[in-house]
Amino acid sequence: MRRKLKPIVVLIFFSLITLVMGVAYLKERQLDKQVLQQASQTIPIASLPSINPAPSSSAEEDIVELKPIIDVSGWQLPSDMDYDTVSQHVSGVIVRVYGGSKITKNNNASHTTGIDKSYKTHITEFQKRGIPVAVYAYALGTSEKEMREEAREFYKAASPYKPTFYWVDIEEETMSNMDQGVKAFRDELKKLGAENVGLYIGTYFMTEQQISIDGFDAIWIPTYGGNTGYYDAAPQTDIEYHLHQYTDRGWIAGFNHDVDMNQIAPTQENKLAIFKKLFGSLPSTN
Template sequence: MMRKHLKPPGILMALILSLALAAFFVELNIAKDDSAEDSTVTKVTLNNGVDLNKPIIDISGWQLPSEMDYDTLSQQVNGVIVRVQHGISMKKKNNAAFQNGKDKAMDTHIQEFQKRNVPVAVYAYVNGKSEKEMREEANEFYERAEKYKPTYWWLDVEEVTMKSDFNQGIEAFRDELIKLGAKNIGIYTQDWFITANQLDVTPYNSIWLAHYGGDTGYWDTSPDTTIKYDLHQYTSRGRLNGFAGDLDFNRVSNIEDYNKLFNHGEPIK
């Protein structure tokens, strides 16, 4: 998700930020083993064995199930956010989505991770050109994913798709999800996009911000914003055993945010 708007800073600045922030993160989230001669760190034991150093990944049909070792991947992540659709129609053929907008890999991705007790949330790329289309997209989103009982429903908002009243349009999407029975609805975007388009994000239960910094594959910077967010997508170049390609990595800063987004690491019943 969200690639074209991100511009990495200079290499030197990225390195400085990376070192400073890494030190800060270590101090907050891990405890040092004083008995280790090489100062090796020991990870804190958290609720349900959640290790906040593990990433949360978001995936779609661009990550082919045939290329994913779900057994290996499931041991390295805290949660997965799976794309359900790219709007309700595709103008051009797309290897990752059907003509009706449904993501080709959504069912397999969700089923395989849920079988391995990895909590799964879902997202939909918002592409409606009118309030009517926004509500139609919400209906398809809910119908396609509801049976899986996702921990969270995310609206992926990356472009203004309505000539006027775009705020009203995405609110119609959210409102329709609520009417259908969805709870825990969040919005994925960038802080500058919220400001530039005067988006009202207050109705959402959570905000997920993309901010890559140097896009190094590691967390090297956080959004410089007053907007309260719970989830941070920090790179599109993450690497894990079990998949040969790049992955989007996301992080929460504390166990409370993790529990909020992923139901304490427990399956939704």
């Protein structure tokens, strides 16, 4: 028959066991701590590479997505445009300031002086929302003298708004030597103080009229492809161009009518750099 243990004996026994285990655990933790301290002293210190606080243009382009660039005129009525919404969906805007001389009084978009009826509102509303604005003139002078006169009217109306770029839109044969006329328009703008002057022209018309692009700071080419409202064809040309108008049937949120859509030339490697060349800086809304 087994001898019965007294409760006090059992309590003392288990207390001793618990004490021994606790002491062993504390010694083990202390040993681990010493081992870790010794190991940390042997770990090599790696120096981090210096970080440039101003990322390069190529690095910026990797993280910046440019939105469409639209061009507008008096044909796009301000009353139809929700500037708040449109401004959230564009990176830049090019506003027509001058529609050409010899405008008839029946023209809904321009005054008989050639000045666009909506340019002031378009420029003011987009600039107020932080969107960079360039300007353009549709040239219709029939002589070098008239081309220079148009350039003066264009600059006089546009310069108070400090646009990022001045564009000369050449689409019609209005004089026998179009190259001289285009040059006269550009030279007059430069003389007046326009630092950045670009040429909007179709490649076929440029070749047909033998118009030189020398002396212009940028080239803007229209090529629509299927004109579906989306980009589907690049200009077929060997010249270096900077801006591509790819449709006149585009759609932008905030405006329920067709609008011209543009993009930085797909042939340009650093599109962000070209954008800054044409518009100065990214929109403050981006």
